[in-house]
Amino acid sequence: MSTGTCLCESVSWEITEPVDSTYHCHCSMCRKTHGASFATYSFVPIDQVKWTSNMDTVINYSSSASLDRPFCGKCGSVIPGKSSDNKFYYVPLGCHGDGPKPDCHIFTDSKAPWIGIADDLPQYAAHPPEEEDQPVYQNKELSPPTEGVLRGGCLCGLVQFEVTEPFRAIHNCHCTRCRRARAAAFTTNGFVSSEGVRFTSGEEHIKVYKVPSAKFFTHSFCDTCGSGVPRIDVARKISVIPMGSLDDDPRQEPEDHIFVEDKAKWYDIVGDLPMFDQYPK
Ligand SMILES: [Zn+2]
Numbered sequence: 312m313s314t315g316t317c318l319c320e321s322v323s324w325e326i327t328e329p330v331d332s333t334y335h336c337h338c339s340m341c342r343k344t345h346g347a348s349f350a351t352y353s354f355v356p357i358d359q360v361k362w363t364s365n366m367d368t369v370i371n372y373s374s375s376a377s378l379d380r381p382f383c384g385k386c387g388s389v390i391p392g393k394s395s396d397n398k399f400y401y402v403p404l405g406c407h408g409d410g411p412k413p414d415c416h417i418f419t420d421s422k423a424p425w426i427g428i429a430d431d432l433p434q435y436a437a438h439p440p441e442e443e444d445q446p447v448y449q450n451k452e453l454s455p456p457t458e459g460v461l462r463g464g465c466l467c468g469l470v471q472f473e474v475t476e477p478f479r480a481i482h483n484c485h486c487t488r489c490r491r492a493r494a495a496a497f498t499t500n501g502f503v504s505s506e507g508v509r510f511t512s513g514e515e516h517i518k519v520y521k522v523p524s525a526k527f528f529t530h531s532f533c534d535t536c537g538s539g540v541p542r543i544d545v546a547r548k549i550s551v552i553p554m555g556s557l558d559d560d561p562r563q564e565p566e567d568h569i570f571v572e573d574k575a576k577w578y579d580i581v582g583d584l585p586m587f588d589q590y591p592k
Pocket residue numbers: 317318319320321322368383384385386387388
């Protein structure tokens with residue numbers, strides 16, 4: 312059994328193993344919804360998921376006629392959603408500290424340019440073989456940046472922004488808060504100054520959740536679709552940009568893995584980026 316919870320712990324659930332399959336999804340919709348470099352989902356038969364909280368904070372966003380992407384409206388974490396045939400839940404594993412190991416990568420044709428796949432799991436360009444009858448997914452390719460401006464936005468499109476400075480740092484963060492906030496194996500955040508981001512629409516749709524016990528940790532998300540969006544922290548003079556929300560190719564890559572001591576047990580870090588137990592040296 313494995314327990315999952317959203318960042319604010321209003322929504323929680325348990326899954327019973329074995330699950331049907333677990334995959335890393337690199338599609339551009341998962342990137343935006345999670346604000347992460349990719350999402351990891353377990354496909355769990357419906358009777359193997361047990362909700363252990365009330366559902367008062369849950370908001371549903373339908374990203375297509377057949378796909379619901381529910382999230383916690385208080386903290387923005389993606390939570391399990393039901394398949395259209397009502398037989399499975401797709402469970403975002405980032406909300407679980409332990410859980411099933413992923414079997415494959417899907418939608419690798421849509422992979423973020425700043426992420427390499429260094430493990431030897433099977434890779435599928437689009438749907439996995441058992442779902443080849445699914446409708447063809449239209450990948451939204453990242454565009455080259457124009458005049459030094461990187462554009463981005465949430466999945467529903469209400470919140471749009473521009474990053475006007477090169478990233479001064481990009482970290483893959485494995486801390487428990489980031490994993491739950493993005494409901495992903497880790498988050499990839501780019502950092503610029505507090506003047507380096509401007510919202511071009513939908514700023515009124517941005518909701519923030521600060522973890523009560525944290526000094527700074529605050530998650531910003533779209534109140535309609537739950538996607539992670541940039542956080543401008545004027546006091547600390549920084550802005551934190553979830554790389555998964557970008558529409559333009561930043562042509563910069565993460566430099567390390569941080570807070571590796573909190574890493575999800577189901578995720579193995581491979582590749583040659585430096586790893587730090589907590590903050591980078
Ligand atoms: Zn929550």
